[in-house]
Amino acid sequence: MNDPFIVALDFPTLEEAKTFLQSFPNKSLFLKVGMELYYQEGPAIIHYLKEQGHRIFLDLKLHDIPNTVKRAMQGLARLGVDLVNVHAAGGTRMMEAALEGLEAGTPNGARRPYCIAVTQLTSTSEQMLHNELWIDRPLEETVLHYASLAKKSGLDGVVCSAKEVPLIRKHCGEAFLTVTPGIRFADDEKNDQVRVVTPYEARKLGASFIVVGRSITRAENSVAAYKRLQQEWKGEEKE
Numbered sequence: 001m002n003d004p005f006i007v008a009l010d011f012p013t014l015e016e017a018k019t020f021l022q023s024f025p026n027k028s029l030f031l032k033v034g035m036e037l038y039y040q041e042g043p044a045i046i047h048y049l050k051e052q053g054h055r056i057f058l059d060l061k062l063h064d065i066p067n068t069v070k071r072a073m074q075g076l077a078r079l080g081v082d083l084v085n086v087h088a089a090g091g092t093r094m095m096e097a098a099l100e101g102l103e104a105g106t107p108n109g110a111r112r113p114y115c116i117a118v119t120q121l122t123s124t125s126e127q128m129l130h131n132e133l134w135i136d137r138p139l140e141e142t143v144l145h146y147a148s149l150a151k152k153s154g155l156d157g158v159v160c161s162a163k164e165v166p167l168i169r170k171h172c173g174e175a176f177l178t179v180t181p182g183i184r185f186a187d188d189e190k191n192d193q194v195r196v197v198t199p200y201e202a203r204k205l206g207a208s209f210i211v212v213g214r215s216i217t218r219a220e221n222s223v224a225a226y227k228r229l230q231q232e233w234k235g236e237e238k239e
């Protein structure tokens with residue numbers, strides 16, 4: 001998993017996803033299939049993207065009782081995706097059950113999908129955490145606590161904002177994956193994201209992977225936007 005860019009394929013239909021992918025012929029991408037696309041197209045979308053040679057992060061953010069998560073993960077492992085996720089808020093027993101399900105569903109000889117936990121969504125602000133969700137601890141502390149629970153449960157890493165990566169790396173180690181959405185170019189709209197950084201900042205902060213959706217998928221020229229992403233990651237942002 002060396003390529004640090006994950007493109008969020010947030011489209012309502014396979015047709016629209018295909019139209020987008022036509023801009024990247026012969027290129028193997030790391031694609032994130034989320035609820036919008038998967039709930040419409042189901043496993044067929046995964047089979048199609050795998051046939052095209054793409055790697056897949058199936059982002060369904062499972063959060064349920066341990067047994068349900070275990071059985072759901074068993075099925076997802078059979079799809080042969082590379083990466084899946086759960087909400088760390090489901091607790092350690094649920095995260096352990098997710099791994100048990102993945103191990104049980106992984107075909108013989110294959111590698112089980114990596115499994116990561118969402119800490120606090122990148123659309124959550126400090127204010128929302130305290131005033132709406134009634135969580136009194138500082139946001140960064142809760143992110144680190146959830147990351148520690150994920151690590152203790154045996155997960156491979158977390159989803160967080162790149163802002164929290166240095167703290168997580170310090171406590172959970174360099175091998176623990178940090179997958180960071182909330183990525184925007186300096187001149188982009190934030191939309192519904194709150195804890196946002198540029199690709200350049202994400203690399204400086206040490207993110208393992210960055211998840212980029214609208215800045216590429218809704219760009220006038222998606223190929224140019226992807227190239228800009230590569231350049232900024234290499235440190236060529238104008239400061």
Ligand SMILES: O=C(O)c1cc(=O)[nH]c(=O)n1[C@@H]1O[C@H](COP(=O)(O)O)[C@@H](O)[C@H]1O
Pocket residue numbers: 008010032034059061085118120121122123159160181182183193211212213214215
């Ligand atoms: O798990 C995720 O992928 C995720 C977690 C999170 O905290 N924040 C977050 O934005 N995401 C996903 O990352 C993508 C970000 O998309 P853009 O905001 O368009 O770049 C979306 O598909 C979200 O579902």
